[in-house]
Amino acid sequence: MAELPNSIGVLAPLVGYHLRRASTVFAFDFARAVDGTNMRQVLFAILAVVAENPGINQGAVGRVLGIKRANMVSLINELFQAGLVAREADPGDRRALSLTPTAAGTAMLQDCYQRIERHEQGLLSSFTADEKAMLLDLLGRIERRDLIPD
């Protein structure tokens, strides 16, 4: 017992601290869940939004997910070069790029979703259905539309 106890002092009652730690636990588990797929949390989120809203603009995706325009560029490039999304000039607005998932993108999304879902069940194995629903509800009430990028 050489080690000091790990009391976290004033961090204990702070919701922000515990959100950060819990979020990190899920982030690590996400990485393990999609190991070998070359996917990351951001890419998965973008792919999910594109698949749900085919034809959506690059900027709109960023606005939904809280990613800045400037940072969307290389992320979309990654998904495009991996053959997971297609992009073409929006006929209604020639400045904009219209994004759609490819067949490979849809397959990747479904594969990853199933892996992640299974992993989340593991992390939440001690949770009742009510507790999980309660957690999602409480988190949803925190996510009041935060600042739009830019």
Added chain:
Amino acid sequence: MAELPNSIGVLAPLVGYHLRRASTVFAFDFARAVDGTNMRQVLFAILAVVAENPGINQGAVGRVLGIKRANMVSLINELFQAGLVAREADPGDRRALSLTPTAAGTAMLQDCYQRIERHEQGLLSSFTADEKAMLLDLLGRIERRDLIPD
């Protein structure tokens, strides 16, 4: 109604996604709360652990917070150069550095804590006391000691 609706597709039922978004909301608010203090989430967390466990080693702080040895170095340097923590060779183990908060460090911790506490009350203004306690409990059950750094 030029903009597509922002439905997030398969992200909706994933706890990890909502943890990440909620965590970001709190991180932004943290930054606004401590504006002008030169403090950041990591530095505040380290300061809190050092203040709660005076004499604790650099590596032990990292273990409590999930920060790797290599990354602790510059963080402790920042706190030291800001005059918030003092460090001296541990008499019992001459490899280790024993950390204690300075008077300025204790004052900074208390000032920041009060600011953050006030801000968290704002973010959680729609939460009942029971709901906040429930959220902390559920998050605590996720933070099962995650992987020790290194």
Added chain:
DNA sequence: TATTGTTATACTCTATAACTATA
């Protein structure tokens, strides 16, 4: 004028490997 996508850039966070000095 405002907006879409883009480039360039910088800072923070996180990760690995290798070194030193102690244990």
Added chain:
DNA sequence: TATAGTTATAGAGTATAACAATA
């Protein structure tokens, strides 16, 4: 051998400013 701190380094994530093309 193992551990504490350190250095160097690299990859993500995130931030701002400025530009061209289009609205």
